[in-house]
Each structure stands twice: as C-alpha cells, then as structure tokens.
Amino acid sequence: MYVEMKHINKNFGDFEAAKDIDFGIEQGKLVALLGPSGSGKTTILRMIAGLETQDSGDVVIEGEVVNDIPAGKRGIGFVFQNYALFRYMTVWENIAFGLRVKKTSKKEINKRVKELVQLVGLEGMEKRYPDQLSGGQRQRVAFARALAPSPQLLLLDEPFAAIDAKVRKELRDWLKKMIAKVGITSIFVTHDQDEAVEVADEIIIINEGKLEQMGTPVEIYKRPKTSFVSQFIGTSSVIDSFAGFKGFDEIKENSQVIIRPEFVEVFKSDNEKFKSLLPASEEGVITEISFRGSYLELTLEVNGVSITANRSLERRSVEIGERMHVLLYRVYLLEEDDARLYKNSLLKGVDVEAL
Amino acid sequence: MKKEIVVKEKASNQKEGKRGTKPHGLVPCLLLGVGVLFFLIMLVFPLAEVIYRSLKEGLEVYGAAIMAENTLSALKVTLIATIIAVLVNTFFGLCASWCLTKFDFRGKNILSTLIDIPFSVSPVIAGLAYLMVFGRMGWATPYVEKINEFLGTDIALVFSVPGVVLATIFVTFPFVSRELIPVMQAQGTAEEEAAVMLGAKGSTVFRKVTFPHIKWALLYGIILCAARAFGEFGAVYAVSKARGKTFTLPLEVDALYMAGSAESITQAFAVSSLLVLLSIIILVLKQIVEYRGKREL
Numbered sequence: 001m002y003v004e005m006k007h008i009n010k011n012f013g014d015f016e017a018a019k020d021i022d023f024g025i026e027q028g029k030l031v032a033l034l035g036p037s038g039s040g041k042t043t044i045l046r047m048i049a050g051l052e053t054q055d056s057g058d059v060v061i062e063g064e065v066v067n068d069i070p071a072g073k074r075g076i077g078f079v080f081q082n083y084a085l086f087r088y089m090t091v092w093e094n095i096a097f098g099l100r101v102k103k104t105s106k107k108e109i110n111k112r113v114k115e116l117v118q119l120v121g122l123e124g125m126e127k128r129y130p131d132q133l134s135g136g137q138r139q140r141v142a143f144a145r146a147l148a149p150s151p152q153l154l155l156l157d158e159p160f161a162a163i164d165a166k167v168r169k170e171l172r173d174w175l176k177k178m179i180a181k182v183g184i185t186s187i188f189v190t191h192d193q194d195e196a197v198e199v200a201d202e203i204i205i206i207n208e209g210k211l212e213q214m215g216t217p218v219e220i221y222k223r224p225k226t227s228f229v230s231q232f233i234g235t236s237s238v239i240d241s242f243a244g245f246k247g248f249d250e251i252k253e254n255s256q257v258i259i260r261p262e263f264v265e266v267f268k269s270d271n272e273k274f275k276s277l278l279p280a281s282e283e284g285v286i287t288e289i290s291f292r293g294s295y296l297e298l299t300l301e302v303n304g305v306s307i308t309a310n311r312s313l314e315r316r317s318v319e320i321g322e323r324m325h326v327l328l329y330r331v332y333l334l335e336e337d338d339a340r341l342y343k344n345s346l347l348k349g350v351d352v353e354a355l
Numbered sequence: 356m357k358k359e360i361v362v363k364e365k366a367s368n369q370k371e372g373k374r375g376t377k378p379h380g381l382v383p384c385l386l387l388g389v390g391v392l393f394f395l396i397m398l399v400f401p402l403a404e405v406i407y408r409s410l411k412e413g414l415e416v417y418g419a420a421i422m423a424e425n426t427l428s429a430l431k432v433t434l435i436a437t438i439i440a441v442l443v444n445t446f447f448g449l450c451a452s453w454c455l456t457k458f459d460f461r462g463k464n465i466l467s468t469l470i471d472i473p474f475s476v477s478p479v480i481a482g483l484a485y486l487m488v489f490g491r492m493g494w495a496t497p498y499v500e501k502i503n504e505f506l507g508t509d510i511a512l513v514f515s516v517p518g519v520v521l522a523t524i525f526v527t528f529p530f531v532s533r534e535l536i537p538v539m540q541a542q543g544t545a546e547e548e549a550a551v552m553l554g555a556k557g558s559t560v561f562r563k564v565t566f567p568h569i570k571w572a573l574l575y576g577i578i579l580c581a582a583r584a585f586g587e588f589g590a591v592y593a594v595s596k597a598r599g600k601t602f603t604l605p606l607e608v609d610a611l612y613m614a615g616s617a618e619s620i621t622q623a624f625a626v627s628s629l630l631v632l633l634s635i636i637i638l639v640l641k642q643i644v645e646y647r648g649k650r651e652l
C-alpha cells in the first residue's frame with residue numbers, strides 16, 4: 001500500500017468529519033473519494049495532505065507515518081477547488097513557485113517549467129495572469145503547478161467543480177490521460193458519481209464521515225455493500241413495501257427494496273422475444289413517460305408500487321395508461337445497513353444475458 | 356487578440372463605474388443643494404477661515420508663528436509620535452489581522468473585539484488610564500524605575516515624549532488592522548495553503564502571496580493611522596503638560612488660543628494651518644491610493 005489511512009478520527013466541535021476511516025491505496029492508482037456534500041471527503045483529503053490534523057489515527061505514505069511531517073514536506077501535489085492560483089503571478093511564476101522556494105537553480109527551473117507548460121498545452125500563455133485564463137486553462141495551470149516539484153502523490157479537491165458542464169467532460173478525459181502519462185498516484189474528491197465512475201480506477205464512498213465501501217467502479221455498481229451505496233450509486237427508486245412480485249417469494253412482505261431502471265424489462269403482451277418470460281412477469285400500467293434525450297423513462301404502477309424503467313427509442317411506441325408486462329430481473333433488498341441482491345427465481349435456467 | 360479584449364473589458368468597466376444619471380427635477384436638485392450647502396458651512400468655510408485668519412496679519416507674522424520655538428518643538432513631537440505610532444501599529448496591525456483571518460484558535464472573537472477598544476473608549480479616558488498606570492501613584496511606576504536603574508536610563512512614561520507616543524499608539528491602534536481584516540478575509544486562505552503545499556515557509560508565503568493582495572489596504576490603513584495620530588488631542592492632553600517640550604501641534608494650538616491675546620490667536624490659526632496642510636496632503640495621498648487600489652482589483 002502506498003497511501004494508508006489507519007483508524008482516522010476527526011471532529012470539528014460536535015461535527016464528526018471522519019469516523020474510523022481506514023483504507024489503503026496502491027501505487028499508481030487513480031482513486032476517487034466520492035460522497036455527498038458534507039460527507040467529510042474533503043477533510044480526509046486535507047488530512048492526507050497535512051492541511052488538517054486528525055484527532056487520532058495515522059496517515060502513512062510509502063510506509064512512513066507522516067503525522068508530524070508538515071504539509072510542504074510530505075511530497076504531495078495539491079490541486080485546490082477553484083485552483084487557488086496566485087493571482088499576482090503569471091502562469092510561468094505560478095508553475096515555478098514550488099521550484100523557487102526549493103532554491104532550484106535558474107536553469108533547472110526554466111527547463112522544468114517549459115516541460116510542464118508543454119505537457120499541459122499552455123505554450124504562449126506563460127506571461128498571462130490567472131484572471132486572463134479560462135476555467136479549463138486555470139485547471140491546467142493548477143495541475144502543472146502541483147506537479148512542478150515532482151511530488152509522489154497528487155491530491156485533487158473537486159477538480160471539475162468550477163468548470164461548466166460542456167468543458168468538464170473534455171477535461172475529465174484530459175486529466176485522466178495526463179495522470180496516466182505522468183504515472184503519479186492520485187486521489188481526487190468528487191460528489192459526482194459519473195465523474196468518479198468514468199475517471200477513477202477505484203472508488204471510495206464516504207457518507208457522514210464513514211467509509212461505506214471501497215472498490216472498482218464495476219464492483220461498487222454491481223455489488224453495493226450498504227444501503228447507502230445502493231441508493232447513492234446509479235439511479236434507483238426505493239420501494240418501501242415490496243410484496244407479491246413473482247419470483248421474489250423469498251422476500252418477506254413489506255420489505256424495503258431498491259430497483260434500478262436496468263433491473264426492469266417492460267414489454268407488450270404480444271412481444272415474441274419475451275414470450276417465454278410471460279409467467280415470470282407482472283402486469284402494470286404506464287403512469288408517466290418522460291423523454292430523456294436518448295431514451296424514454298417510464299413510470300409504471302405495478303402491484304401498488306411505482307417502478308421506473310428505461311425504454312429505447314428504437315422500440316414500439318407506448319402511451320400513458322397502456323397495460324404492459326413488467327419483468328424484474330433482480331432487486332436489492334435493504335436490511336438495516338446491508339444491501340443484498342435477489343434474483344428473480346423464475347428466471348433460473350433462463351439465459352437472461354442472451355435476451 | 357485576447358489581450359485586446361481584456362483591455363476593452365477594463366475600459367467598459369470603468370465607464371460603467373462612472374455611469375449614473377444627472378440630477379433632474381426639483382427634489383434631486385434641492386437635495387443636492389442642501390448637501391452642498393451643508394458641506395460648505397460645516398467643512399469648507401471653517402477650514403478656509405483658518406487659512407484666512409492665519410494669513411490676516413501678513414506673511415511675516417505667519418512665518419514668525421510657525422518658526423516660533425514652541426511650534427517647532429510641537430511639530431517635532433507630533434512627527435515623532437506619528438512616525439512611531441504608524442510603525443508600531445502597522446506591525447501589530449499586520450500581526451493581528453494575519454492571525455485573525457488566516458488561523459483558527461480559541462479566543463479569536465475576543466481578540467477581534469479587543470482591537471476595537473480604542474474606537475469605543477474616549478481618548479481622554481485612554482490618556483487618564485496611562486496616567487493611572489504609569490503616573491507617580493501608578494502601580495507600574497516602580498517597575499519602570501527599576502528598568503531605568505538597570506539600564507541606566509531616565510525614561511518617564513507620563514508628562515514626557517514617550518508618554519505622548521504611547522497615548523498616540525493606543526488611540527490609533529485599530530486603523531491598520533481594521534483596513535486589513537476585510538481584505539484578508541475576502542481573500543481567504545486557499546492561496547496561502549497552495550503556497551504551503553508547495554513547500555514555502557511562513558515568511559515567503561507572506562511576502563509572495565499575502566502581501567500583494569493587501570498592499571493598497573495596508574497603505575490606506577497607514578494613511579488613516581497617520582492622519583489620526585497627528586490630530587490626536589484628548590489622549591495626549593492627559594499625559595502631556597510641558598509646553599515647548601512634550602506638546603504636540605493640536606495642544607500648541609489650544610495653548611495659543613487659550614492665551615487669549617490677539618497676537619496669540621493669530622498664531623493659533625497659523626499653527627492650525629500647518630495641521631490643515633498635513634490633512635490635505637493625507638487626503639491627496641488617500642485619493643491616489645484608493646484610485647490605484649481600485650484599478651488593480
């Protein structure tokens with residue numbers, strides 16, 4: 001493990017920002033700290049950096065406990081939310097700052113800054129001040145500035161929050177590529193699950209100062225371990241009293257379950273393809289249809305609960321009030337803090353993936 | 356190309372800043388008239404009167420009044436007190452506002468309130484307080500004497516120039532920090548944190564990152580502090596009783612005026628004109644600093 005947090009606790013007055021946080025990150029990985037706002041993810045990042053001190057527990061970097069090592073000496077590059085570029089310095093001076101305070105020779109500074117300016121593609125803008133740059137350009141400067149002293153670990157606090165949606169996607173790809181190119185272990189904080197899923201190798205989900213789950217995006221998506229994760233990741237509707245669905249006899253009445261749109265198949269009764277699955281399906285009525293750009297989102301009333309499903313625009317059109325067959329492939333059953341996956345028992349032996 | 360756009364934006368911003376409708380109709384004109392009249396009666400005429408009275412008896416008398424031994428001594432004391440007060444308060448003002456805005460600690464609010472004490476306490480009371488502490492009967496006097504013995508010096512803290520300096524410092528204490536705190540607060544701590552993460556020491560962080568943000572506010576605070584310092588009357592009056600030795604310009608003006616003869620009253624106005632002149636210089640400096648500070652924002 002390259003970076004380790006060992007039983008970290010941190011309180012701000014009555015507010016518990018970190019409760020027994022414990023995880024390890026391997027060298028070279030790009031990890032996302034994901035959680036809703038106020039969950040304590042930024043505090044965790046700042047404790048790794050040394051900008052905040054934990055009340056108890058150890059921060060370990062490269063096998064060394066760094067609790068007493070000041071922020072500037074931990075060999076960490078930090079990209080701040082809103083970038084915190086030095087307003088009264090040019091792009092060049094911003095990037096050179098970390099080298100200058102280390103008393104690096106002029107020649108070397110010139111070489112390194114030039115290299116970084118090229119890396120982030122800001123040639124010709126060295127003499128500009130931060131307020132003469134666009135959001136994306138500022139992020140590039142912040143990235144180059146953090147990398148200038150050749151840190152071993154890069155921390156990014158909401159790196160895309162200050163950028164408008166259009167450019168954000170582009171910058172995500174850019175940042176991912178850059179980090180891969182430099183090959184630096186990186187941790188970034190985000191509240192946007194799409195961002196975490198797309199960019200990170202691994203995701204750590206934080207809620208109310210607690211670590212909920214750590215794993216690859218696919219793992220977290222497919223096997224949420226806690227009820228929080230199952231609700232937070234993906235679009236999901238929570239059903240408070242789930243009962244009487246075919247194929248889910250094992251689930252007790254009035255249980256709480258989570259159904260994601262991708263768990264649901266909706267088809268008309270004359271559909272040839274799903275004919276064999278008719279016995280496993282329920283009947284429902286469409287109560288709402290909304291157009292989502294590239295697909296339709298259907299809300300159906302089934303057995304007294306409303307279920308959301310997606311429908312491709314390529315399929316036959318449907319209308320409000322139409323009776324449809326609704327097949328549930330699987331659901332997450334929520335029990336206290338656990339989320340357990342249940343499959344439709346009537347689909348045993350059916351090759352669902354071939355459908 | 357980009358640069359041009361930036362320049363144009365700046366220009367349009369300036370225009371916007373100056374925009375505003377010209378007064379039309381009876382009410383605005385009346386209000387404006389009342390405002391100007393008030394300004395003339397309360398501020399301009401009295402100051403013009405000072406200049407007029409000071410020059411009424413001719414330049415010769417004016418020159419003599421200014422060059423009088425007591426006046427020169429008062430000018431000297433005033434300048435000494437002002438310069439020391441400005442230096443001390445700049446230093447402590449910087450420390451206090453740096454602590455209050457960039458760090459979190461217990462008792463922060465109390466410190467913030469303490470800084471404002473001189474604003475709420477009457478200067479005369481401040482002067483009297485010094486008198487009580489450092490005067491002949493004051494509890495601190497034996498200690499001051501001991502220090503004097505030890506150092507072989509003869510420093511007295513009341514009825515002396517050091518006392519005048521102390522009183523001036525007390526009265527002008529909040530000016531620098533009160534100018535700096537809002538600016539530093541608005542700036543936040545992100546840039547400093549970025550500098551720290553890059554390995555900069557505290558002094559480097561201050562010089563390279565914090566200072567460029569606050570330099571105009573600092574200068575403005577210094578100017579206000581100086582203006583208040585050489586105009587101070589009440590606090591200084593309590594601890595300064597020796598004319599020609601520890602009197603400042605405002606005290607000298609008062610003494611001349613109180614003497615009551617036609618000649619001394621003219622002299623009082625002549626000395627006052629010195630203070631007016633200093634005020635005008637400060638006012639011009641303040642305008643320049645404000646203008647330049649705004650342009651950089």
